[in-house]
Amino acid sequence: MKAYLGIDIGSISTKGVIIDEENRILASSYLWTEGNPIQAVKNVLNELEKKVKDKDIKILGVGTTGSARKLIGTMLGACSIKNEITAHAIGTLSKYPSVRTILEIGGQDSKIILLEDGIVTDYAMNTLCAAGTGSFLSSQAKRLGIDVKDFGPIALTSKHPTNIAARCTVFAESDLVHKIQMGYEKKDIIAGLCYSVASNYLNNVAKGKKIVGQILFQGGVSKNIGVKKAFEDLLKTEVLVDADGHLMGALGSAILAKKNSKNEVFAFSLKNSKFETAGIECKGCPNHCEVIVIKKDGRKIDSWGNRCEKGSLIH
């Protein structure tokens, strides 16, 4: 059976899926990146291999997306290396052909994608600040001494969410500390945090965008039903969360791999090779370009990051 592999390497988690020719998910894996994308991808490949061991499949294309897409794409010899926005849009469209708005909140970035008749018409990503993203929620969970997974259910029990300044993470945090000292109930504070994430998103990323149904909410934060409810309250419409919502980027890149397949069989044994990366500072001029060199079993396979021809000469 022909199959295609898609990998989405985010800042916090690494997702991998194997799909068949009808875009059905045959196997999936969802693991933490833990600051080491190469190892994370190896782990994901390991898990996927175990899951499809007894099936007779041939992987004919690999697609990567996410912030480490280029590194991993080079490593795996991917036939499609695509940005997150396109990958998410294509992945979601394969399941929800009539989707109009995709809200996505990940570990350290968030984006909104607007579609019309199955085509991306507009998109926006958060600027440099990580306010209102997953990493903000998890750091606040740590402060409150709660596992971030319990955040959603606790938030739902609150009737009077506390008002927490949403504009900036630093201000939100000091506001939060203040509210704790004032004596607010923990569940109200947690619900307030969920609202602050949602309203921050709507005020920053989705500013000036017309949000119409069907709306899908994706990314790691979509697993938090407290934030989902906050979105529904603020938008006053239904917001859908797919059970595979976190896999949409990987699914999209697998579909892109199918489109661009070169019909070369991908071998799982690649994960046993030793991959090394090195950051070299080119000393050719005062610009000091940071050149990334990637080596497989001690042999250089690619490098990038230099702005002129000099950078490619130094190694």
Place this chain on the structure above:
Amino acid sequence: MKKVLAFPHLGDYKHPIKKLLQDLTHLEVLDTPPITKKTIALGSKNAPDSVCVPFKYNLGNFIEALELGANVLFQAGGGCRYRYYAEVQETILRDLGYDFTFIQIIGRDHLRFKELYHIFKNLNPKLTKRTFIKALLFAFFYITYLDKLDEIIRHRVGFEIEENAFLKLKNNFIKECSKSKNIFTLTKIYYKYKKKSKKVKIKKPKNCLKVGFIGELYTAMESFANYELEKKLAKYHIEIKRFTNLSYLLWKKALFLPFMKRKVKKYCKYTLGADGLDNVYRVLWLKKHGYDGIIHTKPTGCTPEIGALPIIMKVAKEEKMPILFFSFDEQSGIEGINTRLEAFYDLLTLKKEEEYESLFRN
């Protein structure tokens, strides 16, 4: 002390400006070191934190030039916060302990030829009005031809077969122009290269993507400051239309402004400072001429463009024109820019394909 002249970088215009200064003063004109990360690091270290990013680039240029022995610095001005650049930069550089003469050539928003003449007369007492006019005219034609050639190249560079063919062509053009002695030979060179540029082999599909590049002037003209956006667009095989160039800013704009004002009357009653109103007009122009998308760049905190942004967004929405906004500062992470640009390219391609298909369906 021997006078050594220097001025901040602005794309390829360093060549005509250098030639002009040489012709006018017969003094040594220093080649300001090319902009690198060191330049911007020096600039941001010594500049006020919230100032717009061209200030930091210029300041870095000045410091690097001073280190190499320059002692007469030139700065222009006008339009927006750019008015204050000269004064503030001079103060900062003096506080750093450098010894130099600072000359602002465009004070009070307008180029005044009489003032200019006196500035250069001071530097070069032998300067006659005749040579002054001759040198200015030469610079005028040089800049015009450079911009004209650039425009032709922008239409074709994305489709070149041999890599960097157009870059080589342009560099040769600049080399020959800087050597030429009078306007007559300059014109001859221009026509020679115009012909050559049309002979460079390209593979251009009929319905290629066309993108308009609008926004603030420095980030449009200095390729280091916009992370070589034009080069990246060319790699995607996109035809580029850029409005801002020196010939536009120095003389075309003044002639064109009343017309633009009339065209955007629905949206703006007054000018927005710098190129704010021009950019609103450009959105309409690009839509009318069948462009597929717009890229707008500005430095973080650019006041005229911030004023123009909501209007541009509204116009783009009404005209259904995809538009991508970039706000540049001294950060050097280019991954975020690449991601947004790639997504924008995908958006335009898919939209174009859909339009093309629906044409056949009906």
